[in-house]
Amino acid sequence: MGAIGELFKKNIRQYGMIIALIFISIFFQILTDGILLKPLNVTNLILQNSYILVLAIGMVLVIITGHIDLSVGSVAAFIGAFSAIMMVDMQMNPVLAVILSLLMGALVGAWQGFWVAYIKIPAFIVTLAGMLLFRGLTMIVLNGQSIAPFPKSFQKISSGFIPDLFNGSTMHVLTLVIGVLLSTLVVYQEFKTRKIQAKYGFEQSSVWLSFAKSAALVLVINAFTFVLAQYNGIPNILVILLVLIAIYSFVMNRMTMGRHIYALGGNEKAAGLSGVKTKRVTFWVFVNMGVLAALSGLVFAARLNSATPKAGTNFELDAIAACFIGGASASGGIGTVIGAIIGGLVMGVMNNGMSLVGLGVDWQQGIKGLVLLLAVGFDIYNKSKTS
Amino acid sequence: MKGITKTFPGVKALSNVNLKVKEGEIHALCGENGAGKSTLMKVLSGVYPHGNYDGDILYKGQVCQFKDIKDSESLGIVIIHQELALIPYLSISENIFLGNEQAKRGVINWNETTVKTRGLLQTVGLKESPFTQVSTIGVGKQQLVEIAKALSKEVKLLILDEPTAALNEDDSENLLELILELKKQGISSIIISHKLNEIEKIADSVTILRDGQTIQTLDMKKDQVTEDVIIKGMVGRDLTNRYPERTPEIGETIFEVRNWNVYHPTQQDRKMLNNINMNIRRGEVVGIAGLMGAGRTELAMSVFGRSYGKRISGQVFMHGKEVHLTDINKAMEHGLAYVTEDRKHYGLILIDDIKRNISLSSLKKLSKYGVINENEEVLVAEEYRRKLNIKSPSILQKTVNLSGGNQQKVVLSKWIYTGPDILILDEPTRGIDVGAKYEIYSIINQLASEGKGVLVISSELPEILGMCDRIYIMNEGHISGEVDRQDATQEILMKYMTRSRG
Structure with missing residues (x-):
């Protein structure tokens, strides 16, 4: 019993938000008489939050380096407008337009990264300027009006689903198959890690714990795909999201680049004197943020099927909140991609749940603010207790 | 202080510690890092409030129960922490009266503040205007401002945590004189220090802590306390030799700097390093002695991937070949390593x-x-x-x-x-206790015996004399002397360190 308690205590910070997410989901599931987790609504949840989650991935990197990016909402709007000009007005091939849009995002990121990394202007100021600048550019480009409609193939980014190769009648069979494949991957990974650990002669957690962990993950994955399969299956955007999460988690946890980002945020001077190219890393983190903001803008434009001057308003605040709820530290050096995603989902489920029970936007805003404050307060309380 | 016990979650930091300071004396507190010195002083000054620890604090016979620092300060017990607690962008007078403003109903009387500051600065012997911004004066002077601040609170018992750790010899000397001067005015002091020679110089008695327990309290004069006695008490064993033995096996020159000139990063015309020439050979431990501000750290950093300075000119040779160490990664690739002065x-x-x-x-x-x-x-x-x-x-x-x-x-x-082939160690044992110092010295010797060249920058002359095969002495940005181990004495080094150019 003591061992389990110890384990729980040690991991409370890591799993705290997951547990909170589960509780919030259950809470609204009951409050909405089961509408929250209906296949249609779960699909909706993903579509509604996808563009914030994309931003949160980039934002958490920026926050880990000890900076902030206030401009992402404006940048998303600007890229949405930029892509609309190319696809709607100029009738350009959507694939080419998407590539050019992402490159434009990289350029925007490079612009801001240059000022932050090399001229050493605080990111708060650079991106505050960027927020105004790119909002202004959006309005200029759009002439203050919306542009629509986008080509069908482009809309598929946000509204499409992966095709069912098996032609299931009531269920989306490919979705279920993917669930099973992912499960096998999870179990295989767990065993592979154990084998390597054994090879190096490291201490290992008990087999039972490994087993329980894999079992829980397999259960969650398959429950999730089962729910999705009852509607239209896996949305395209979910595939994009999962790929992004996997790539960025890998980079941050396993690659030198990620290690340099954490070191830079933890202590810039020490990192610099240890051979980390601090300016270059900062610069690229902002370029990356620009690309992801562009992607977010494209996803949003595709979902709305129009580019509007007001698109992306307050996106930056949601993305930043997601990171902090997910355990990132405002002083840098601490945070995870998964954490930011969980944080984003906490916000998303609350938004969705509160809308379903018919709470007004006014109340929603206030409650979200309190949740952000409490989540970070809880985190800080925990840290002060352990140290 | 009687029978003080303080526990943190999982550790007993102090167990039944007794400390007795007589009125008007300078009492030294010694112990290795982690022995509990700072914790004890935090208990005394009310940082850890009453109820947080066991035991009693007796001040002039009265049992005290401090709720916070204000409580202890009202009785005249003031602590000056190792990391100075001054606000860099405020003036000297603003800092001195911070939290103790000369005000009526919240409106500050600046004239009175200035007059009082002048008086205090005179007492501590600091010739600066009360309006000088604290960030513009050196650490030594800042330390004096801290003491002036303590005096403004009508201090009776002054606690100094490692007051000279960041000071050079001159400033340290001044500070110690000041503490003696304050003693004459009836102010008692508790001084925590790793520099045992200072303790020997000024303390009347000394209490030694080890592993959270009082080992002994000695009267400096009566008990004829020497450094060795204190060290023995601190580490619990005799340290017959503070520097491990080593037979140097010195090979060919592997690192050389020629005609090295560096200018200040922001003040374009200020030459920080002037025509430096030096070399390190295989298996050799080379020391750089010098006062603070002599340019030792600047030399190390400018060589290590040009991490300091502008308009750098000169040549660096590794293994006889010229190399261009334009950034830190290049310096590392060519086998250079630099352990910084301020590890935190x-x-x-x-x-x-x-x-x-x-x-x-x-x-x-x-x-x-x-x-x-x-x-x-x-x-x-x-x-x-x-x-x-x-x-x-x-x-x-x-x-x-x-x-x-x-x-x-x-x-x-x-x-x-x-x-690396060359390790530059900048103040490798600063703020480290005696036992760990010995271990660091052993590591340095080990590195040298593996054929690496080690450059030790240190402000502690005994350390330089005890460890190095050859010593460069720096003064005002140039190398003022070079001596071999057998010829070196503290006096010779001091002479070169303070000798002015021209």
């Missing part, structure tokens, strides 16, 4: 664990296509933890929780693992 700010990622700190400079070695082999990383960290005797429960311990000595071993591990 420039050496470690404090929020990261031991493992990640050790591997940080060598991630290339541990990775393939940018993917880190984390299992190798663990093995490497474990190896260095064992080799350098880093005392911690595991390599996943965050470095912020380690003692100074162990932090330094982590930084050393990081740089040794990069496989």
Whole structure:
């Protein structure tokens, strides 16, 4: 019993938000008489939050380096407008337009990264300027009006689903198959890690714990795909999201680049004197943020099927909140991609749940603010207790 | 203080400690890092409020129950922490009366503040205007401002935590004189210091702590206390030799700097280093002595990937070939390593664990296509933890929780693992207790015997004399002398260190 308690205590910070997410989901599931987790609504949840989650991935990197990016909402709007000009007005091939849009995002990121990394202007100021600048550019480009409609193939980014190769009648069979494949991957990974650990002669957690962990993950994955399969299956955007999460988690946890980002945020001077190219890393983190903001803008434009001057308003605040709820530290050096995603989902489920029970936007805003404050307060309380 | 016991979650920091300070005396408190000196002083000054510890504080026979620092200050007990608590962008007078403003109903009387500040500055012997911004004066003077601040609170018992740790010899001397002067005015002091010669010089009695317990209290005169007696009490054993033995095997020159000139990074015309020539040979431990501001750290940093200074000119040779170390990565590739002076700010990622700190400079070695082999990383960290005797429960311990000595071993591990030919160690034993110092010295000797060249920058002359085969002395940005081990004495070094040019 003591061992389990110890384990729980040690991991409370890591799993705290997951547990909170589960509780919030259950809470609204009951409050909405089961509408929250209906296949249609779960699909909706993903579509509604996808563009914030994309931003949160980039934002958490920026926050880990000890900076902030206030401009992402404006940048998303600007890229949405930029892509609309190319696809709607100029009738350009959507694939080419998407590539050019992402490159434009990289350029925007490079612009801001240059000022932050090399001229050493605080990111708060650079991106505050960027927020105004790119909002202004959006309005200029759009002439203050919306542009629509986008080509069908482009809309598929946000509204499409992966095709069912098996032609299931009531269920989306490919979705279920993917669930099973992912499960096998999870179990295989767990065993592979154990084998390597054994090879190096490291201490290992008990087999039972490994087993329980894999079992829980397999259960969650398959429950999730089962729910999705009852509607239209896996949305395209979910595939994009999962790929992004996997790539960025890998980079941050396993690659030198990620290690340099954490070191830079933890202590810039020490990192610099240890051979980390601090300016270059900062610069690229902002370029990356620009690309992801562009992607977010494209996803949003595709979902709305129009580019509007007001698109992306307050996106930056949601993305930043997601990171902090997910355990990132405002002083840098601490945070995870998964954490930011969980944080984003906490916000998303609350938004969705509160809308379903018919709470007004006014109340929603206030409650979200309190949740952000409490989540970070809880985190800080925990840290002060352990140290 | 009687029978003080203070526990933190999991550790007993103080157990039944007794400390008795007589009125009007200077009482030294000695002990290794982690012995509980600072904790004891925090209890005394009310940082840890009453009820947080067991035992009694008796002040002039009265039992005191301090709720916070204000309580203890009202009785005239003032603590000056090792890290100075001044606000850099406020003036001297604003700092002195911070929290104690000369005000009526919240409106500050600046004239009175200025007049009082002038008086206080005169007492501590600081010739600065009360309006000078604190960030523009040196650490030595800031220390005096802190003391003036304490005096403004009508201090009766002054507690100084490592007051001279960051000061050069001159400033230290001044400060010690001032403490003696205050004693004449009836102010008692408790001084925590690692510099035993200072204690010998000014203290009337000394209390030694070890592992959270009082070992002994000695009267400096009656008991004829010497440094050796104090050290024995601190470490619990005789340290017959404070510097480990080594027979140098010196080979060919592997590192050389020629005609090295460096200008100040922001003040374009200020020449910080002037025509420096120096070399290090295989298996040799070379020292650089000098006063603070002589340009020792600037030399090390400007050579190490030009991390300091502008308009750098001159040549660097490794193994006889000229190299251009234009950034830190190039310096590392050519076999240079630099262990910084201030490990907390420039050496470690404090929020990261031991493992990640050790591997940080060598991630290339541990990775393939940018993917880190984390299992190798663990093995490497474990190896260095064992080799350098880093005392911690595991390599996943965050470095912020380690003692100074162990932090330094982590930084050393990081740089040794990069496989350098030349290691530059800037104040490698600053703020480290006697036992750990010995271990660091042994590591330095080990490195030299492996054929590496080691450059030791140190402000402690006995350390330079005890460790180095050859010593360069710097003064005002140039090398004012070079002496071999057998010819070197403190007097000779001091002479070169203070000799003015021209």
